[in-house]
Amino acid sequence: MNATLKSLSTTLAAGKASSVELCQDYLARIQALNVSLNAFISVDADKTLAEARAADALRASGQGGLLTGAPIAHKDIFCAEGWLTTCGSKMLSNFISPYDAHVIERFKAAGMPCLGKTNMDEFAMGSSNETSFYGPVRNPWDAERVPGGSSGGSAACVAARMAPAATGTDTGGSIRQPAALCGITGLKPTYGVVSRYGMIAFASSLDQGGPMAQTAEDCALLLNVMAGFDARDSTSLERPKEDYARGLNQPLAGLRIGLPREFFGPGLVGDTAKAVEEAIAQLRKLGAETVEVGLPNSNLSVAAYYVLAPAEASSNLSRFDGVRYGYRTPEYRDLTDMYEKTRAEGFGSEVKRRIMIGSYVLSHGYYDAYYIQAQRLRRLIANDFSAAFQQCDVILSPTAPTTAFKLGEKTADPVEMYLSDIYTIAVNLAGLPGMSLPCGFDARGLPIGLQLIGNYFDEARMLGVAHQYQLATDWHQRRPAMEGDA
Amino acid sequence: MQWETVIGLEVHTQLTTQSKIFSGASIAFGAAPNTQACQVDIALPGVLPVLNKGAVERGIRFGLAIGAKLNRINSFDRKNYFYPDLPKGYQISQFALPIVEGGELTVQVGDAEKTIRITRAHLEEDAGKSLHEDFHGMTGIDLNRAGTPLLEIVSEPDMRSAKEAVAYAKALHTLVTWIGICDGNMQEGSFRVDANVSVRPVGQKEFGTRREIKNLNSFRFMEQAINYEIRWQIEQIEDGHKIQQATVLFDPDKCETRAMRSKEDAHDYRYFPDPDLLPVQLDEDWIEQVRAGLPELPQQKQARYQGEWNLSAYDAATLTGSRALADYFEAVVAGLTKPDPKLAANWVMGDLSATLNKDNLDIADSRISAAQLAGLLARIQDGTLSGKLAKQVFEAMWAGEAEGDNAADAIIEARGLKQVSDSGEIEKIIDEVMAANAKSVEEFRSGKEKAFNALVGQVMKASKGKANPQQVNDLLRQKLNA
Numbered sequence: 011m012n013a014t015l016k017s018l019s020t021t022l023a024a025g026k027a028s029s030v031e032l033c034q035d036y037l038a039r040i041q042a043l044n045v046s047l048n049a050f051i052s053v054d055a056d057k058t059l060a061e062a063r064a065a066d067a068l069r070a071s072g073q074g075g076l077l078t079g080a081p082i083a084h085k086d087i088f089c090a091e092g093w094l095t096t097c098g099s100k101m102l103s104n105f106i107s108p109y110d111a112h113v114i115e116r117f118k119a120a121g122m123p124c125l126g127k128t129n130m131d132e133f134a135m136g137s138s139n140e141t142s143f144y145g146p147v148r149n150p151w152d153a154e155r156v157p158g159g160s161s162g163g164s165a166a167c168v169a170a171r172m173a174p175a176a177t178g179t180d181t182g183g184s185i186r187q188p189a190a191l192c193g194i195t196g197l198k199p200t201y202g203v204v205s206r207y208g209m210i211a212f213a214s215s216l217d218q219g220g221p222m223a224q225t226a227e228d229c230a231l232l233l234n235v236m237a238g239f240d241a242r243d244s245t246s247l248e249r250p251k252e253d254y255a256r257g258l259n260q261p262l263a264g265l266r267i268g269l270p271r272e273f274f275g276p277g278l279v280g281d282t283a284k285a286v287e288e289a290i291a292q293l294r295k296l297g298a299e300t301v302e303v304g305l306p307n308s309n310l311s312v313a314a315y316y317v318l319a320p321a322e323a324s325s326n327l328s329r330f331d332g333v334r335y336g337y338r339t340p341e342y343r344d345l346t347d348m349y350e351k352t353r354a355e356g357f358g359s360e361v362k363r364r365i366m367i368g369s370y371v372l373s374h375g376y377y378d379a380y381y382i383q384a385q386r387l388r389r390l391i392a393n394d395f396s397a398a399f400q401q402c403d404v405i406l407s408p409t410a411p412t413t414a415f416k417l418g419e420k421t422a423d424p425v426e427m428y429l430s431d432i433y434t435i436a437v438n439l440a441g442l443p444g445m446s447l448p449c450g451f452d453a454r455g456l457p458i459g460l461q462l463i464g465n466y467f468d469e470a471r472m473l474g475v476a477h478q479y480q481l482a483t484d485w486h487q488r489r490p491a492m493e494g495d496a
Numbered sequence: 497m498q499w500e501t502v503i504g505l506e507v508h509t510q511l512t513t514q515s516k517i518f519s520g521a522s523i524a525f526g527a528a529p530n531t532q533a534c535q536v537d538i539a540l541p542g543v544l545p546v547l548n549k550g551a552v553e554r555g556i557r558f559g560l561a562i563g564a565k566l567n568r569i570n571s572f573d574r575k576n577y578f579y580p581d582l583p584k585g586y587q588i589s590q591f592a593l594p595i596v597e598g599g600e601l602t603v604q605v606g607d608a609e610k611t612i613r614i615t616r617a618h619l620e621e622d623a624g625k626s627l628h629e630d631f632h633g634m635t636g637i638d639l640n641r642a643g644t645p646l647l648e649i650v651s652e653p654d655m656r657s658a659k660e661a662v663a664y665a666k667a668l669h670t671l672v673t674w675i676g677i678c679d680g681n682m683q684e685g686s687f688r689v690d691a692n693v694s695v696r697p698v699g700q701k702e703f704g705t706r707r708e709i710k711n712l713n714s715f716r717f718m719e720q721a722i723n724y725e726i727r728w729q730i731e732q733i734e735d736g737h738k739i740q741q742a743t744v745l746f747d748p749d750k751c752e753t754r755a756m757r758s759k760e761d762a763h764d765y766r767y768f769p770d771p772d773l774l775p776v777q778l779d780e781d782w783i784e785q786v787r788a789g790l791p792e793l794p795q796q797k798q799a800r801y802q803g804e805w806n807l808s809a810y811d812a813a814t815l816t817g818s819r820a821l822a823d824y825f826e827a828v829v830a831g832l833t834k835p836d837p838k839l840a841a842n843w844v845m846g847d848l849s850a851t852l853n854k855d856n857l858d859i860a861d862s863r864i865s866a867a868q869l870a871g872l873l874a875r876i877q878d879g880t881l882s883g884k885l886a887k888q889v890f891e892a893m894w895a896g897e898a899e900g901d902n903a904a905d906a907i908i909e910a911r912g913l914k915q916v917s918d919s920g921e922i923e924k925i926i927d928e929v930m931a932a933n934a935k936s937v938e939e940f941r942s943g944k945e946k947a948f949n950a951l952v953g954q955v956m957k958a959s960k961g962k963a964n965p966q967q968v969n970d971l972l973r974q975k976l977n978a
Contacts, residue, residue, distance in 0.1 A: 207544050329583060349578055
């Protein structure tokens with residue numbers, strides 16, 4: 011069960027196991043562990059195995075691809091035909107999608123069976139997976155702690171080896187932060203590389219789907235499947251097809267790694283600081299140089315984000331009105347009453363908080379002071395990165411300020427929770443690619459994540475750096491001790 | 497107190513694209529409810545809009561036709577409000593940067609010309625329909641119309657009477673159908689007018705408080721509604737009341753306007769740029785390509801008809817009332833070997849229009865083609881037909897007595913209606929008539945001018961109406977005075 015996608019691919023190609031057998035193993039493990047971890051919202055063995063049989067047939071016919079037959083779990087934010095697609099919300103607790111998201115289409119076309127839909131913060135709003143209508147996901151390294159969020163189910167299921175890989179989405183750190191807290195590798199591509207069609211929108215100008223897996227190499231293979239132009243998403247970028255694995259074996263000699271001084275200030279302490287310093291030393295040993303860079307406006311990114319993301323969300327979530335699909339309150343007097351009760355009952359408190367913030371900042375008389383101002387900050391933050399990339403090839407920082415925190419520890423203080431994403435948010439505002447990979451453990455044995463930030467469309471180089479680091483270290487191979495494991 | 501009326505119009509024109517503005521669903525009218533609403537139109541979770549280039553192209557056409565500024569970069573915003581037939585909970589519209597800004601339209605109001613300035617025209621999507629009648633205690637939602645492309649054309653408050661407003665609306669209707677961006681079908685809601693109406697004492701600079709009459713879908717109702725609204729507002733003010741800003745609906749049965757919502761209910765639409773759509777860039781090549789494809793516009797044609805063809809302003813305006821009419825008229829002129837636009841104009845605006853009106857037909861459905869009419873007029877020009885005979889042939893053609901471009905000749909032949917212009921033949925008839933009507937001849941010669949007409953009548957009768965009347969006149973007078 012510790013196999014990477016790469017090795018599963020070899021196994022399948024050699025005929026040592028069928029997709030059906032692999033899926034049965036993973037489904038059995040999901041059944042055994044999900045009760046305690048709650049990483050999946052929906053599992054449907056019949057559907058998975060039907061897809062596995064089709065994948066086996068495809069391989070047998072000689073038409074399979076590299077990953078045909080290897081299974082994957084999908085974040086429940088991706089619409090998948092015939093699957094309950096809840097986005098972690100009561101609002102969509104009865105919504106069976108009649109269509110496939112572009113990302114789902116791509117994985118189906120690659121012959122990768124879906125193992126199930128993973129738990130997440132409601133509408134991807136959260137950094138701990140505690141806002142899910144389906145209950146919190148537990149961190150496989152410590153069941154009393156959160157897995158991070160919002161792609162907490164995807165991160166936890168990969169860490170617990172319930173799936174070899176999963177999809178996630180990242181609006182302010184929702185792939186990278188849970189990847190860090192669960193000790194796996196996850197990548198958010200350049201905005202526009204992965205189509206958002208069928209990915210339920212949180213904040214449209216920031217949302218981006220991406221892969222979560224054990225290794226950078228697997229992420230590269232998955233990105234090869236996910237990426238590509240889609241005419242149904244106007245923000246999807248039309249670019250020549252590229253092989254994201256092409257830079258994996260690129261030596262690091264001469265690579266310039268930028269270290270933003272703002273991210274290595276007094277806020278960075280203890281085991282996280284130490285692990286990141288050691289990772290830097292390791293990369294230097296591999297031939298990379300480091301250079302100090304400045305991101306002077308990065309301290310404004312959380313503030314700008316919490317204007318822009320809620321503004322877009324408040325509008326994106328208006329379609330959940332009880333009229334056409336999803337939850338509708340059982341009893342109501344009239345239309346307004348139906349709207350009010352449906353939305354009051356269907357949304358959780360964090361979602362409501364953000365809808366209110368978003369409605370406020372867009373309202374007449376406040377728009378210029380908040381929304382327009384935040385857009386200006388966004389431009390400044392993006393300019394900072396452009397300047398930094400004049401001096402370096404890739405930027406390095408911690409992924410999250412702390413390791414996994416306890417369930418309930420930050421739920422009372424939203425701002426404290428929002429600061430979990432302090433290192434990741436600026437990347438979304440700038441539309442840059444970023445990733446997180448394991449770089450050590452704290453004194454409690456909890457994983458620590460290292461963030462790499464690439465220039466626009468520089469995923470391949472970033473993945474190469476991560477892969478070279480993973481060839482020299484074994485943090486990504488460590489796994490939590492799960493019930494029943496030998 | 498003397499009152500002045502101030503009117504501005506917002507006109508929603510439905511564009512003639514095949515599919516919706518942000519999805520591939522058809523916009524054809526009249527389909528069964530919700531059969532033309534795809535997953536984008538019903539706003540399923542995760543779906544995204546993709547802009548229909550054809551809608552933008554039609555916006556460019558309009559901007560060029562009114563001499564407006566085309567915003568080389570224009571963009572879409574979200575207008576947020578909740579309504580069951582608005583599936584996303586927001587309408588995608590152009591708020592901050594519309595495709596068209598400025599421009600004007602000159603209209604004929606009676607004998608005067610008036611120029612109405614256009615503020616802006618922006619692209620947006622239509623909402624669906626709420627059906628309250630068919631469902632007991634419930635409301636049905638039909639989303640076929642949701643996402644239909646609209647160009648909303650907003651005028652300056654430049655009109656001063658219902659008549660002017662109607663003249664402008666009609667001219668706009670002519671223009672948008674002329675350039676093919678809208679089918680103009682008002683019954684189906686392809687051309688809907690909202691009128692902002694206010695009154696103020698003559699001489700006052702500031703505008704009065706306006707009320708907006710929504711969804712006027714005929715020119716007749718429009719005039720009635722505005723006139724009612726003007727009277728109502730004046731009465732209110734003269735009775736000491738203040739006008740409250742409001743949205744009103746016109747009830748054509750009772751012929752009155754009724755308040756729908758007041759300003760207090762006004763929404764804060766929380767406009768912001770739609771992050772799902774990139775700004776639209778209009779490049780010069782595209783604009784020039786669209787310009788090259790534009791037909792000659794009504795005002796250009798009017799100038800040409802007056803300048804080159806010597807038609808009156810009234811004739812020129814009438815003949816350019818629709819593109820189909822102008823095309824027909826020009827085809828008639830082109831069909832004549834000896835060009836005579838005035839003759840063509842008289843027949844198109846006279847007998848043809850009257851007959852079309854009588855049968856309630858549009859020019860496009862005329863039973864007489866332009867080539868057939870030209871064939872008829874050629875026979876008037878060469879003296880084959882008198883005006884009276886030509887009317888007979890026209891009626892026979894309308895009744896379908898002959899087919900093809902040479903229908904007039906076929907009817908003349910079959911009915912033997914050829915005008916007699918051979919003076920020898922006419923003289924012969926005159927001699928016979930004079931011999932048979934010695935008394936009348938005598939009376940004329942003794943100074944009774946009336947007797948002349950009686951003799952002309954006899955000659956025409958004897959020739960079965962075919963004698964050239966002018967020749968009959970001349971020859972008869974010669975003979976009587978001989």
